[in-house]
Amino acid sequence: DQQVKQNSPSLSVQEGRISILNCDYTNSMFDYFLWYKKYPAEGPTFLISISSIKDKNEDGRFTVFLNKSAKHLSLHIVPSQPGDSAVYFCAASKAYGGATNKLIFGTGTLLAVQP
Amino acid sequence: GAVVSQHPSRVICKSGTSVKIECRSLDFQATTMFWYRQFPKQSLMLMATSNEGSKATYEQGVEKDKFLINHASLTLSTLTVTSAHPEDSSFYICSAPPLLGSSYNEQFFGPGTRLTVL
Numbered sequence: 001d002q003q004v005k006q007n008s009p010s011l012s013v014q015e016g017r018i019s020i021l022n023c024d025y026t027n028s029m030f031d032y033f034l035w036y037k038k039y040p041a042e043g044p045t046f047l048i049s050i051s052s053i054k055d056k057n058e059d060g061r062f063t064v065f066l067n068k069s070a071k072h073l074s075l076h077i078v079p080s081q082p083g084d085s086a087v088y089f090c091a092a093s094k095a096y097g098g099a100t101n102k103l104i105f106g107t108g109t110l111l112a113v114q115p
Numbered sequence: 116g117a118v119v120s121q122h123p124s125r126v127i128c129k130s131g132t133s134v135k136i137e138c139r140s141l142d143f144q145a146t147t148m149f150w151y152r153q154f155p156k157q158s159l160m161l162m163a164t165s166n167e168g169s170k171a172t173y174e175q176g177v178e179k180d181k182f183l184i185n186h187a188s189l190t191l192s193t194l195t196v197t198s199a200h201p202e203d204s205s206f207y208i209c210s211a212p213p214l215l216g217s218s219y220n221e222q223f224f225g226p227g228t229r230l231t232v233l
Contacts, residue, residue, distance in 0.1 A: 103149075
């Protein structure tokens with residue numbers, strides 16, 4: 001039972017354009033969502049997060065949008081840079097406020113930014 | 116940000132042997148650490164939650180007798196793959212939440228350990 005899904009296994013974008021990575025979830029109890037970036041043979045690194053009380057969070061070139069009614073979130077990267085090429089995972093967590101909540105990860109999307 | 120290290124980064128072993136992987140939080144204490152595994156081109160799958168001073172909590176389908184977890188101190192958790200077999204070959208990653216009061220959900224991940232069982 002994949003509670004967090006990223007339906008696009010890969011995405012190719014031209015440098016300078018916008019990259020949009022999508023993520024869907026099924027569990028309405030999730031109330032905190034995160035995006036991680038991962039290079040091969042390395043651990044994921046945190047990018048940006050959003051709580052369920054918001055519908056948008058922006059940090060530099062990265063913006064995350066949350067549509068709770070559709071159980072959908074997306075990560076926008078603009079402008080895209082070749083260094084953004086990596087696998088992007090979305091993750092979800094329940095019960096905001098606890099220190100030990102586990103993360104449920106999506107299947108990942110490989111982003112390739114072409115120079 | 117907080118730093119989490121793993122050792123070894125890569126290990127190759129023979130079938131039937133046991134392998135220990137260490138996860139350390141270098142600049143913060145962690146009462147909880149998480150262990151994940153990742154198969155090629157697949158998601159990170161949570162295996163277990165390591166709790167300092169108490170037993171680990173395993174996810175459904177994960178054999179606790181095969182994947183032994185010990186959280187001996189506030190900065191160290193170990194995962195031992197006992198009697199390893201080729202199907203245990205995978206990329207194992209640990210993570211730890213930062214200190215209470217900060218962005219707790221932004222878990223910091225170790226660099227991972229590539230296990231290859233021959």
